[in-house]
Amino acid sequence: xxxxxxxxxxxxxxxxxxxxxxxxxxxxxxxxxxxxxxxxxxxxxxxxxxxxxxxxxxxxxxxxxxxxxxxxxxxxxxxxxxxxxxxxxxxxxxxxxxxxxxxxxxxxxxxxxxxxxxxxxxxxxxxxxxxxxxxxxxxxxxxxxxxxxxxxxxxxxxxxxxxxxxxxxxxxxxxxxxxxxxxxxxxxxxxxxxxxxxxxxxxxxxxxxxxxxxxxxxxxxxxxxxxxxxxxxxxxxxxxxxxxxxxxxxxxxxxxxxxxxxxxxxxxxxxxxxxxxxxxxxxxxxxxxxxxxxxxxxxxxxxxxxxxxxxxxxxxxxxxxxxxxxxxxxxxxxxxxxxxxxx
Amino acid sequence: xxxxxxxxxxxxxxxxxxxxxxxxxxxxxxxxxxxxxxxxxxxxxxxxxxxxxxxxxxxxxxxxxxxxxxxxxxxxxxxxxxxxxxxxxxxxxxxxxxxxxxxxxxxxxxxxxxxxxxxxxxxxxxxxxxxxxxxxxxxxxxxxxxxxxxxxxxxxxxxxxxxxxxxxxxxxxxxxxxxxxxxxxxxxxxxxxx
Numbered sequence: 001x002x003x004x005x006x007x008x009x010x011x012x013x014x015x016x017x018x019x020x021x022x023x024x025x026x027x028x029x030x031x032x033x034x035x036x037x038x039x040x041x042x043x044x045x046x047x048x049x050x051x052x053x054x055x056x057x058x059x060x061x062x063x064x065x066x067x068x069x070x071x072x073x074x075x076x077x078x079x080x081x082x083x084x085x086x087x088x089x090x091x092x093x094x095x096x097x098x099x100x101x102x103x104x105x106x107x108x109x110x111x112x113x114x115x116x117x118x119x120x121x122x123x124x125x126x127x128x129x130x131x132x133x134x135x136x137x138x139x140x141x142x143x144x145x146x147x148x149x150x151x152x153x154x155x156x157x158x159x160x161x162x163x164x165x166x167x168x169x170x171x172x173x174x175x176x177x178x179x180x181x182x183x184x185x186x187x188x189x190x191x192x193x194x195x196x197x198x199x200x201x202x203x204x205x206x207x208x209x210x211x212x213x214x215x216x217x218x219x220x221x222x223x224x225x226x227x228x229x230x231x232x233x234x235x236x237x238x239x240x241x242x243x244x245x246x247x248x249x250x251x252x253x254x255x256x257x258x259x260x261x262x263x264x265x266x267x268x269x270x271x272x273x274x275x276x277x278x279x280x281x282x283x284x285x286x287x288x289x290x291x292x293x294x295x296x297x298x299x300x301x302x303x304x305x306x307x308x309x310x311x312x313x314x315x316x317x318x319x320x321x322x323x324x325x326x327x328x329x330x331x332x333x334x335x336x337x338x339x340x341x342x343x
Numbered sequence: 344x345x346x347x348x349x350x351x352x353x354x355x356x357x358x359x360x361x362x363x364x365x366x367x368x369x370x371x372x373x374x375x376x377x378x379x380x381x382x383x384x385x386x387x388x389x390x391x392x393x394x395x396x397x398x399x400x401x402x403x404x405x406x407x408x409x410x411x412x413x414x415x416x417x418x419x420x421x422x423x424x425x426x427x428x429x430x431x432x433x434x435x436x437x438x439x440x441x442x443x444x445x446x447x448x449x450x451x452x453x454x455x456x457x458x459x460x461x462x463x464x465x466x467x468x469x470x471x472x473x474x475x476x477x478x479x480x481x482x483x484x485x486x487x488x489x490x491x492x493x494x495x496x497x498x499x500x501x502x503x504x505x506x507x508x509x510x511x512x513x514x515x516x517x518x519x520x521x522x523x524x525x526x527x528x529x530x531x532x533x534x535x536x537x
Contacts (some may be wrong), residue, residue, distance in 0.1 A: 075372075078372070078376075120395070121395065122395050122396050122399050125396070125399040125400070125403065126399055128399075128403055128407075129399050129402035129403045129406075129407060132402070132403055132406070132407025132408060132411070133402070133406065133407060135407075135411050136376075136379070136411070136414070139411070139414055139415070139418070140376075142418075143372060143414075143418050151418070154418070155415065155418060155419065158411055158414065158415045158418075159415065161411070162408070162411055162412065162415070165407075165408070182396075182482065
């Protein structure tokens with residue numbers, strides 16, 4: 001009796017998001033390699049399937065059949081736990097991200113359902129909380145492997161994530177002040193429509209500095225180049241996951257790509273108007289959402305293959321002495337703007 | 344007994360059990376992780392109390408930011424696993440000696456803590472119901488009462504955190520680089536006494 005259509009739809013949506021997140025990691029692996037090849041004038045994967053499209057599947061099969069290795073001196077429990085923490089945090093973070101307007105699925109449901117797994121009223125903070133939990137996966141992997149490379153990778157990563165989380169949070173706070181709400185769907189709804197019928201009312205136009213800070217801190221949070229210190233190949237072999245193989249290695253990989261997708265989706269919701277866009281009706285808004293997320297993801301990959309890695313002290317100096325002051329200034333100016341002009 | 348009680352006892356049991364295990368652990372890394380579990384359970388209790396904002400802040404500030412720093416420091420101080428065992432064995436041995444500086448510091452901290460605890464319990468004991476229902480969920484209400492009614496407690500807590508920070512600096516400089524510690528006679532030593 002308690003299986004109402006709405007509940008079934010909600011459960012279906014949750015399962016759909018879960019599967020799509022796993023798929024997005026596979027797609028991102030392919031896109032990453034293809035874009036890298038494009039930028040470096042190579043072919044990229046092209047043997048498995050048409051245009052190499054089945055390459056991710058081949059990769060997954062290969063990883064599944066590899067032997068699971070564990071260093072003799074590793075801490076057994078934590079060594080097994082670390083990839084699970086990473087992957088769980090990555091998948092859980094997407095739960096509060098809305099990706100489409102309310103819909104009744106062509107009249108199948110009595111009341112509209114929002115395309116979001118959980119509409120929490122403190123969604124942005126939940127996101128932040130889960131992001132701060134995902135650090136543990138990396139740190140514990142580095143420590144429990146009992147290998148110098150892993151440990152250095154883990155230590156660097158914790159220092160980096162702590163440093164950039166501050167700027168990340170402050171960039172978010174600017175948008176929160178404008179939207180006067182902690183709910184992501186409220187933030188998106190506020191960005192509907194356009195100024196003078198031309199410029200969309202996206203927060204990126206009100207918060208250009210906040211957007212840039214958010215993107216930079218987001219790249220650092222997801223450990224992507226040019227901030228990929230935890231896994232700097234030339235110095236640390238593979239950083240915190242040096243000792244991992246087979247599926248536990250795959251879980252770290254999965255987590256990295258899902259985190260990228262989540263940060264892109266959050267940037268879209270906060271700054272780029274979410275599913276709002278011209279030409280398409282509200283119910284088809286998820287297409288706009290996908291387009292925007294795809295654009296940011298492409299930018300991510302583009303950055304990785306364009307910019308060289310920072311030096312470690314440069315990374316820390318940049319985070320604390322440049323990015324953080326800019327983020328604080330941005331927050332103060334925004335607060336003043338909201339207070340005096342009621343933006 | 345209603346069904347709401349079950350999650351309360353569940354979270355309560357996890358919080359208490361994990362906290363007890365924190366001090367029963369030999370490995371500092373496991374202590375840190377158990378403390379995180381305890382904070383997570385506390386956060387669950389806040390959700391049951393209809394205070395999602397406090398619950399999430401609990402995770403962000405304690406389980407997220409502060410415990411990452413703890414973990415960082417624990418990893419930095421005695422990184423390889425074997426050394427932890429050695430350290431513990433050495434400290435438990437007959438040559439164990441905490442220097443006077445450390446002892447005084449510990450006593451000062453303990454006294455401060457007890458004073459704060461007594462003060463907090465006597466002063467705010469009767470007003471636990473001051474926060475009425477819906478206002479707990481509002482970020483604005485929490486901020487306002489934090490900076491008006493509870494401003495003094497807020498500032499006192501920040502001083503306490505400063506004290507802890509100074510303590511951390513003192514502890515972290517356990518092995519002076521140039522032989523003699525920069526802060527004089529009370530300098531703690533890492534090796535056994537001569």
